[in-house]
Amino acid sequence: MANPLYDALFLPLAGRQSDLLILPDGRRIRGDSFLRMIARQAHALRAAGLGAGDRVAVQVAKSPEALAVYGAAVALGAIFLPLNSAYTPDEVDYFLGDAAPRVFLCDPARAETLAPLAARHGSRLLTLGADGAGTLRDLSEGQPEEILPVDRGLEDLAALLYTSGTTGRSKGAMLSQRNLLSNAEALAELWRFTERDVLIHALPIFHTHGLFVASNVSLLTGGSMVFLPGFDLDAILGSMPEATAMMGVPTFYTRLLGDPRLTRERASGMRLFVSGSAPLLAETHAEFEARTGHRILERYGMTETNMSTSNPYEGERRAGTVGFPLPGVELRILHEGREVAPGEVGVIEVRGPNVFQGYWQMPEKTAEELRPVGFFITGDLGRVDEDGYVQIIGRQKDLIISGGYNIYPKEVELLLDEVPGILESAVVGVPHPDLGEAVLAVLVPRPGVTLDPQEVVATLNDRIARFKQPRAAVVVEELPRNTMGKVQKNLLRDRYARRFA
Numbered sequence: 001m002a003n004p005l006y007d008a009l010f011l012p013l014a015g016r017q018s019d020l021l022i023l024p025d026g027r028r029i030r031g032d033s034f035l036r037m038i039a040r041q042a043h044a045l046r047a048a049g050l051g052a053g054d055r056v057a058v059q060v061a062k063s064p065e066a067l068a069v070y071g072a073a074v075a076l077g078a079i080f081l082p083l084n085s086a087y088t089p090d091e092v093d094y095f096l097g098d099a100a101p102r103v104f105l106c107d108p109a110r111a112e113t114l115a116p117l118a119a120r121h122g123s124r125l126l127t128l129g130a131d132g133a134g135t136l137r138d139l140s141e142g143q144p145e146e147i148l149p150v151d152r153g154l155e156d157l158a159a160l161l162y163t164s165g166t167t168g169r170s171k172g173a174m175l176s177q178r179n180l181l182s183n184a185e186a187l188a189e190l191w192r193f194t195e196r197d198v199l200i201h202a203l204p205i206f207h208t209h210g211l212f213v214a215s216n217v218s219l220l221t222g223g224s225m226v227f228l229p230g231f232d233l234d235a236i237l238g239s240m241p242e243a244t245a246m247m248g249v250p251t252f253y254t255r256l257l258g259d260p261r262l263t264r265e266r267a268s269g270m271r272l273f274v275s276g277s278a279p280l281l282a283e284t285h286a287e288f289e290a291r292t293g294h295r296i297l298e299r300y301g302m303t304e305t306n307m308s309t310s311n312p313y314e315g316e317r318r319a320g321t322v323g324f325p326l327p328g329v330e331l332r333i334l335h336e337g338r339e340v341a342p343g344e345v346g347v348i349e350v351r352g353p354n355v356f357q358g359y360w361q362m363p364e365k366t367a368e369e370l371r372p373v374g375f376f377i378t379g380d381l382g383r384v385d386e387d388g389y390v391q392i393i394g395r396q397k398d399l400i401i402s403g404g405y406n407i408y409p410k411e412v413e414l415l416l417d418e419v420p421g422i423l424e425s426a427v428v429g430v431p432h433p434d435l436g437e438a439v440l441a442v443l444v445p446r447p448g449v450t451l452d453p454q455e456v457v458a459t460l461n462d463r464i465a466r467f468k469q470p471r472a473a474v475v476v477e478e479l480p481r482n483t484m485g486k487v488q489k490n491l492l493r494d495r496y497a498r499r500f501a
């Protein structure tokens with residue numbers, strides 16, 4: 001019997017007396033008790049009908065119990081489908097309809113609102129609160145504390161992560177056990193993780209970064225995690241003296257730099273700071289080094305590919321670059337169907353054991369982005385410099401990355417265009433000192449209509465998650481267009497570049 005992902009990440013917790021999770025309230029959860037929690041939950045989820053190949057959708061607050069659900073899903077051979085806790089019921093409705101999960105786990109406070117959705121899509125609704133309470137815990141109580149994991153192979157699916165699409169419709173990226181395991185192994189070795197590491201984990205666990213990069217690497221290598229429910233400056237700075245590593249989005253680093261408590265002395269026990277999910281400004285890199293003596297290690301990845309490149313652990317961590325392809329990952333750069341000469345810019349494509357299995361029930365979308373030869377077309381524009389370092393120059397896809405979260409302008413524009421009085425809209429990302437980029441809506445009213453931009457934005461409240469909603473909106477008479485009639489978003493980005501300065 002085998003279940004490679006379970007065997008690598010969770011089985012080694014058996015009998016482990018050392019702490020796996022260090023919580024902000026001082027509680028510590030040992031490895032073996034976490035494994036028992038996984039076993040109890042797995043039995044409970046099985047009793048609720050979850051079997052191998054079934055999806056389990058999870059929209060809950062970050063907690064040890066929430067992480068255990070991931071382990072329980074892997075044990076049962078189910079497909080783990082984490083959802084951003086900021087998604088509105090409208091958004092959740094789409095995911096439940098598309099993925100048809102057998103079980104849907106939500107926060108008890110939202111159960112009443114979400115129950116009709118779960119019922120409509122044939123999902124059994126269970127609840128799990130930030131404090132661990134809910135029907136999942138009730139069902140788990142008294143369950144056996146050991147579980148025989150379901151037989152699985154490396155090609156079997158382990159997770160389904162939704163990523164928004166340029167057309168406004170989210171696509172579920174199917175990730176196999178091999179995708180997750182190969183990437184965790186590559187990163188653990190490259191970044192020298194061992195059981196002595198204490199990782200500051202302040203990222204959400206519904207995305208690749210917090211779930212697969214941070215949690216998987218730590219679980220695989222037997223280290224511990226300072227497991228914070230979210231970004232919290234006091235907690236991060238407070239735990240730094242007992243920690244060895246941190247992974248974060250650029251906003252983590254700019255916020256840390258804004259706090260005088262971040263000093264060389266406080267960071268002296270740390271051995272590694274990793275950044276990704278969005279571009280790290282070279283000035284942040286330089287400022288962080290000047291303040292702490294640490295050079296941030298920047299890496300690059302995507303939901304569909306896990307991590308593809310990384311700066312070296314030893315050797316130069318070059319600011320403004322994302323380093324080299326990971327071992328086993330091939331990277332090429334194409335422009336108009338041809339591979340470019342070294343140094344030239346094109347679209348980045350990657351191939352390797354990290355690359356996903358396609359989009360859930362969307363063969364056409366899969367065929368558009370995943371070539372038959374195995375290369376995935378990332379939509380990111382990049383070049384490889386003379387020493388082999390990959391630089392991300394921009395994005396071919398119309399995408400905004402705000403504080404590490406992706407926002408597809410099309411999704412917001414479609415909703416804005418439905419608002420009475422709006423003729424058309426354009427949504428762009430403009431520089432923001434905290435979030436890197438912030439969402440700005442440019443609105444064109446119908447003739448004779450006077451728009452109140454704030455009111456327009458407020459209409460989105462129940463429709464899309466707060467982080468996707470424009471931070472500001474401006475009203476203009478018309479949108480700039482090129483001769484083909486396409487909106488020139490670059491001109492809008494230039495015009496409003498200092499909107500949040």
Ligand code: MCA
Pocket residue numbers: 086202203204207208209210230231249251252276277278300301302303306402403404405406435466467468
């Ligand atoms: C929260 N808000 C945001 C964002 N986060 N608005 C825009 N962009 C955001 N990223 C909104 C809230 O709804 C709230 O609105 C207000 O901002 C403040 O919220 P608060 O809870 O205080 O925010 P925070 O906790 O300080 O969160 C900011 C954050 C967080 C720490 C940057 O967004 C975060 O953890 N980001 C990491 C995302 C991540 O893991 N990305 C990886 C995915 P209001 O006040 O109006 O209610 S990408 C990935 O996985 C790929 C593969 C990769 O390469 O890693």
Ligand code: AMP
Pocket residue numbers: 163208275276277278279280298299300301302303304322378380392395401406
């Ligand atoms: P997601 O679709 O949420 O997985 O986000 C993936 C996207 O985040 C990539 O396609 C890039 O555009 C961006 N990204 C991730 N890491 C970096 C990085 N280090 N520098 C620049 N962009 C990044």
